[in-house]
Amino acid sequence: MATLSFQGQPVYTNGDLPAVGSQAPDFCLVNSQLADISLAAYAGKRKILHIVPSLDTPTCAASTLRFNEKAAHLPNTVVLVISADLPFAQCRFCTHEGLKHVIPLSTFRSRFAEDYGIKIQNGLLAGLTARAIVILDENDQVLYNELLNELAHEPNYEEALAVCRNR
Numbered sequence: 001m002a003t004l005s006f007q008g009q010p011v012y013t014n015g016d017l018p019a020v021g022s023q024a025p026d027f028c029l030v031n032s033q034l035a036d037i038s039l040a041a042y043a044g045k046r047k048i049l050h051i052v053p054s055l056d057t058p059t060c061a062a063s064t065l066r067f068n069e070k071a072a073h074l075p076n077t078v079v080l081v082i083s084a085d086l087p088f089a090q091c092r093f094c095t096h097e098g099l100k101h102v103i104p105l106s107t108f109r110s111r112f113a114e115d116y117g118i119k120i121q122n123g124l125l126a127g128l129t130a131r132a133i134v135i136l137d138e139n140d141q142v143l144y145n146e147l148l149n150e151l152a153h154e155p156n157y158e159e160a161l162a163v164c165r166n167r
Contacts, residue, residue, distance in 0.1 A: 001014065001121075002016055002130070004147070004148070004151060005151070006125060006152065010122075010123075011121075013119060013121060013147075014113070014114055014121055015116075016147075017118065017145040017147050018116065018117070018145065020142050020143065020144060021142060023140060023141060023142075024134065024140045024141070024142050026039050026040075027110065027111075027112045027115065028109075028110055029112055030106040030108045030109055031087060031103070031104075031106075032104065033087075034087055037105060042078050042080070043138075045076050046074070046077040046078070046135065046136065046137055046138060047077070047078055047080055047140075048071060048078070048079045048133065048135050048160065048164065049080050049133065049134040050063065050064065050081045051083070051118060051132040052082070052129065052131055053084065053125055054128065055083050055085050055090060055093045055104070056089065059131070059152050059153070060131070062154060063155060064081050064093075065097060066154070066157055067079050067081070067102055068099045068101045068102045069101075071101055071102070071164070072101040074161070076138070077164050079101060079102045079103065080105050081102045081103065081104045082106075082107060083104070083106065083107065084107045084108070084113075084127070084129060087106045087108065090106060091104065107129060112129075116132075116134070118130040118132050130148070130151065131153070131155070132145065132147045133146045133155045133160050135160060135163050135164065143163050144160060144163040
């Protein structure tokens with residue numbers, strides 16, 4: 001269990017992110033066509049899992065826009081934006097913002113938050129995911145992880161992207 005904060009109040013997760021060097025848990029997330037998607041859909045590619053509570057918040061929106069811009073030029077890499085938003089809302093956000101370099105996936109019908117140790121257990125955002133970055137190699141081994149200690153903070157983009165550039 002990790003202890004974070006949201007607007008100065010303590011927030012707890014159900015566990016911990018997958019450790020660097022470990023095999024990432026498979027997942028079943030929902031895409032904009034309401035189809036179930038697993039890690040196998042991105043086999044052979046590096047994956048940036050950009051995990052946010054909701055795209056309908058300023059920090060989540062800003063970080064998604066930034067990853068769309070920064071990760072567009074990374075070879076053999078996909079950016080998966082994972083949130084509890086319904087697939088319709090994710091699609092509407094990406095279309096409205098003109099995002100072409102991120103793939104929105106919903107935790108709707110999923111155990112993703114539990115399996116990745118980032119389900120918020122208490123407070124106003126209970127049930128949503130904590131804000132995190134997990135980077136996987138082509139074989140789904142964890143190369144990098146970052147769990148934000150304050151839900152309103154943005155991730156360390158340069159550190160995360162450096163992991164992808166240096167591979």
